[in-house]
Amino acid sequence: MITAVSMGHPMRIRRFLAALVTSLLGGAVLVGPGHSSAASTAVAVTVNVRGGLATMPETGLGINDAIWDSQLGTTAVSDLMKSAGVRVKRYPGGSYGDIYHWKDHTAPGGYVAPGTDFDTFMASVKRMDAEPMIIANYGTGTPEEAADWVRYANVTKKYGTRYWVVGNENYGNGHYGAAWEADHHPDKSPAAYARGVVAFADAMKAVDPAIKVGAVLTMPANWPDALVGEGDAGSWNQTVLSIAGSKIDFVDVHWYPGGGTAAEALAKSAHIDDAMYLLRGQIDRYAGGRRLGISLTETNVGVGPNTQPGALFLADVYSGLLKNGVFTVNWWNVHNGIDKVSTVAGHTDYGDFGMLSSGTCTPDGSVCEPPLNTPFAPYHGLSMMNLFVRPGDRFVQAGTDDPLVTAHAARRPDGDLAVLLLNKDPDNERTVNLDYVGYTPAGGAPTVYSHVNGGTSITSGRDGGATTRTLPPYSLTTLVLHPASKPSGAPAEPGAPTAAQVTDRTAAISWPAAAAGDHPIAKYEVYRQDGATSEQLGETAGTSFTARNLRPGTRYTVNVLARDTAGKVSWASPPLTFTTGTPKDSTCTVRYSANGDWSNGYIASVDITNTGPASVNGWTLAFTWPTGWQQMNGGWNGAWQQNGRDVKVTNLDHNAELAAGGGTVNVGFVAGYSGPNVLPSVFTLNGTVCHAE
Incomplete structure (x- = not known):
């Protein structure tokens, strides 16, 4: 099932254009907000400066723009975007990226507004002191066409355009059933797209080796993540990374998490940490060990895109993604056009996924938006981000x-x-x-x-x-x-730590030494982030430390701080995240397989093996779901039950005995999930932690 699709689809664009023809100006229809009362119990907020996260990049705040938007190159729009802190502007606009031919500025099957060619776009980018993010036409274009574009941009015009993505949402080409993205290639499989990415990257980098080329992936837990198409060796992400991972510099994902109500939509930000963890795990597993960047170039809220839910969602999601190391987040869109009109929290919402008003009306003329370029609430959310965090700040x-x-x-x-x-x-x-x-x-x-x-x-x-x-x-x-006392003479922060020899209970952590301040460095302190608090794992005079007494199958994020002989403490190092394993010398093993994933559920198969010297007569296998949006929906070969996030299965009469030295039983269940699907990795058999294969 498709859970979200691009806001850059031609159908939505045609609605915008029809509305634009109907009316260019309109007035807001507002309903007065009601009053509210304070909650009875104060909310506890913890800010932990020892828990260092990613550094805010120069490219963090981004926006989409499109060749069908007649306001693309206007000074008014450029000034508004610059004032909001936009540092990346994406072009030529969503699915139009796969039908746009830059040389003659055409998009067969779509509309191209006057004054929206590449040079006009670049002029607006320069006025904003921003960087372009260009979609190279994979769907109906060629590597040669993309290479010519790089040559024109960076050799002829010397624009210095760094970021190029091969295609838009190319998994929407019909290979998995749904088809909204243009793709004229006879083979629409992820393997064909990956081979195309290699050809595009080779051709484009032959012109300018300094550019960065990205490939399109899917956001974990969003369609078609985890689906394996007919004839494919793996999912879209697995296949693309395995074939093209050595040729690209970053991956590009979109995220429209949806939600039936504003409250549901605003709760989706809780998915970000686990989604980024899964995506980085896919990169680590399939891209040959390369540390690829991540861009998220389309997102928008599911309910209230012009009203306060849009502003709240933008600020929450941009912050959540950027603190996880995403190098740019781009809102869809500058202008989009009126759609379904509703009232959200006392104010008229026009169903317009644009950040600025298009000044358009409904087809019957009964409701019109505010005048052209009036900022909607998400614009103020973006402006708040610009006030909150600046390039070089550390989350x-x-x-x-x-x-x-x-x-x-x-x-x-x-x-x-x-x-x-x-x-x-x-x-x-x-x-x-x-x-x-x-x-x-x-x-x-x-x-x-x-x-x-x-x-x-x-x-x-x-x-x-x-x-x-x-x-x-x-x-x-x-x-x-402001701090109570300005930092002066403290050590510099230590370098980024790394982990090696990670077992179920230990991890060897090392880091580059910090530069001393006014006094010599006395020691380094290693902290584990535990939510918004920190737990000190230990300290050392050197630049390596072995963390012990860790929990099996647990994700750890740690920072290192330097303390000098005068007691002055550095800022926290960049974060390190690693996951412990399970004991290799256990008396049981578990092999857990997720089969036939359909993007919100799968068939779980669990092989339980007694590797100990004594037989087991009567057994219970238990595990805990890593997140609160996963569930067991009935199983077989055992008596299954779930309580909260805890799941256990107990033997039936016919499979109660597991023979010594290899006795095995297979059980299974139907699993469901409504967010990033981090698989369980720690299983206990009659209370003993098993080795997970």
Whole structure:
């Protein structure tokens, strides 16, 4: 089943164009918001500066633009995008990327607006001080055409265009049943696309070896992730990475998580950490050990794209992806056009996936958008991101004890700390109490930026304190704090750690030494991130440390801090994530297989083997799902039950005995999932942790 498709599809574009012809100007229809009351219990917010995450890249904040948008090259749009902090602009627009021929500026089967050619686009990019992200036409183009485009851009015009993606959503070419992406190749398999990527990359890099070429992958747990088409050796991601991984520099994914209500849509950001973990695992497994970059070049909220859910979703998702090391996140779209009109949290939503109003009306003229280029709520969400985190800032861990309040944080090189707080409750205020780990804010009022439901701008000022704040309903708030004392003379942060010899209980961690400050470095401290808090695993005078007493089959993210002889502490190192294994010398083994995945479920087959010296008479196998969106939907060859995330299966009368030294039984069940499907890896047989094969 298709869970999400590109907002760049020709059908949606034709709706936009029809509406644009109908009307170019309109007026907003707004319904007054209701009042709300504060929640009775304060929300605990923890900001942990010791939990260092990714550094904000120069290319972090991005947007899509399209050749069918007559406003593409206008100064008004460029100025608005620059003001919001956009540093990457993608072209020629979604699925149009696979029908667009740059030399004659045509898109057979689609509409091309005047004044939207490549040079006009590049002029707008330069006005914004941004970088282009170009879709090379795989669907109806050739490697030679793409190479000529690189030559024109970087040799003839000397634009220095770095980022090129081969195609758009090429898995939507009909190979898996659904067909929205143009693909004139007779072979539409992932292997054919991967071979095409190799040919494109070779041809394009022969012209300019400095460019970075990306290949299209699917977001984990989004269609058609995990599907294996007829005649294929593996899924789309596995196949593309296995064939083209050595030729590309990054992978490109899209994410439209959907949701039947605004609340459901806003909860989807909880999927990001696990989705990125799975995607990096696929890259590590299939791309020959290469550390490829990740771009996410299309995303949008499922409900309320013009109203406050759009702003909340944008800020939450951009923060979640960027702190996981994605190098650019691009919103769909600058302009898109009116669609289904509704009321969301007291305000008219036009169903328009554009960040700026197209000034269009419904076909019957009954409802019109605000005037052309009026910013919708997501624009203010993007502007808030630009105020919250700047290139070079380091994201740090932050968390809350209320699912309707989300916190993100970033520390700045000058010692300042920015905290972004999102209240996703449309009706109620939230009072939050903030606790800081590894950071002491100065006294006095912080700088505060705020955007509330229905707001037409971001307000700013200095008020309140650093530890308590009341968040209006459906609001975005950023606090910028100064440290109690400016960092001076402390050691530099250690280099990025690596892990080796990872077993079920231990991991050897090493890192490049930190540069000393005013005093010699006395020791290094190794911390494990545990949600928004940190657990110190140990310390050492050297630049390596063996972590012990770890839990089998557990994902660990660690940072290293340097402390000098005067007690001054560095900022946290870049993060390291690794997963422990299971004991090789156990008296049982488990082989867990996911078969016939259909993108939200699969058939699980579990082989349980007694490798011990004594027979087992009566057994129970237990495991815990890694996430809360996975479930067991009935099984066979045992008595199955699930309680919360815990699953266990007990023998039946006919298979109660497992003979010593290799007695095996097979059990199975139907598994379901509604988010990133991290497979279970730790199984216990009668309480003993088994070796997982």
